[in-house]
Amino acid sequence: MTLIPPPPPAPPFDAVGPRPVLRVTDAMSLIIGTVIGAGIFRTPSLVAGNSGGGEAFLFAWGLGGALSLVGALCYAELATAYPDAGGDYHFLRRAFGYRIAFLFAWARLTVIQTGSIALLAFIAGDYAARLSNQPSSSAVYAALVVGLLTALNVAGIRPGSATQKVLTSGVVLGLLLVVGAGFAAAGPAASLASPLAMPANGTSAFGLCMVFVLLTYGGWNEAAYVSAEVESPDRTMVRALVGSILIVTGLYLLVNCAYLRGLGHAGVAASTAVAADLAELVAGGVGAQLVSALIVLAAITSANATIFTGARTAYALGRDFPPLAVLGRWNPATRTPVNALLIQGGIALALTAVGAWTRHGFETMVEYTAPVFWLFLLLTGASLFVLRRRGTAARSFRVPLYPVTPLVFCATSGYLLYASLAYTGVGALLGVAVLGIGGLALAGLPAGRDVQASVAE
DSSP states (O other), X not given: OOSSOOOOOOOOOOTTXXXXXBOHHHXXXXXXXXXXXXXXXXXXXXXXXXXXXXXXXXXXXXXXXXXXXXXXXXXXXXXXXXXXXXXXXXXXXXXXXXXXXXXXXXXXXXXXXXXXXXXXXXXXXXXXXXXXXXXXXXXXXXXHHHHHHHHHHHTOHHHHHHHHHHHHHXXXXXXXXXXXXXXXXXXXXXXXXXOOOOOTTHHHHHHHHHHHHHHHHTXXXXXXXXXXXXXXXXXXXXXXHHHHHHHHHHHHHHHHHHHHHHHHHHHHHHOSSHHHHHHHHHHHHHHHXXXXXXXXXXXXXXXXXXXXXXXXXXXXXXXXXXXXXXXXXXXXXXXBOHHHHHHHHHXXXXXXXXXXXXXXXXXXXXXXXXXXXXXXXXXXXXXXXXXXXXXXXXXXXXXXXXXXHHHHHHHHHHHHHHHHHHSOOHHHHHHHHXXXXXXXXXXXXXXXXHHHHHHOO
């Protein structure tokens, strides 16, 4: 007796599935809104503390943008050749069969995406509680963020994407105001001219820098989950991915230049709220309050994009595995996977409760999600080699400098998988344990059907 029967071939595009209704600007707002979360307001101090000076600090952020662009180019080839609402799930299914695809979809529904939604909700909740002078209400605010944004996306694709555009515009505007504040401050201008140096522990410290930098750049891969819903995906996905990474890299370099200009390298390294400290330096307590509001907005923006894209994988899982068919129902009226959104929201709320119980919600969710996320990002990078060798689909875009480019992407993902296991705590073990539960269900799948399932489409 098997726990889950083999899935049928994925159905062809039909009237009740995803429709190509999103434009380039919709896709870019999702990518930018996902990437520019609250990390840029916190991780710069950690990066500065592990770099030897202002130039090394900025070099790390530029290198992070370049490595993210490498990954985006790999995803652009996969998404244009195999556009599907399942994103990575679809690529993994074609390359490695439905067993690995099932395990990824399980991980995304129970660990990666829902954990990310919860940690972003905790960021919003923490700062909202500070603004309202009710520190004990952080978890309540976090739960409200999850519930309200899930309801908004259930209402339809247009309300969700329109809200994302407004939120993303607000975050970008806020970052530009932080840039203006930094260059208006009478801070130590010499910070930008500091020598390219490494801290005493050298290469290992700079490697830790890159862990924080690449975590801050994370989220661009979410574009793959709307590849079935964009107009002309063969052109749109490349433009959206590459354009978004270039915009984010430019913004991050400007913001970090502003931090250095206003606070100096040592000041950035010593700060635990670098953007708020910079704003307070320029505009006093009012400036710090405005930055806190901006961080809430940034976290909500990322959470909305994460909810939007996460439900697409759950939909693809339900579409392919009959026992989970409740997830695979697409509502033609709202043009959304309503059931997948509701179940995803329920799991995220449960993780919010776990975070509230530990009293370290954000840290617990980071540890919970990171190792599993980087494991499957590494496998997605490897899928490009497998699918390129098979050559089963026409490619309107091919990643340049193949195979060097995807090799760099896989090496980066592999290092971050190691780092996320080496530098995190109990939360990482919990995430791996939940992945293991999915492995138990996977053990009940019949053997010998992987190749058929992966190429049947």
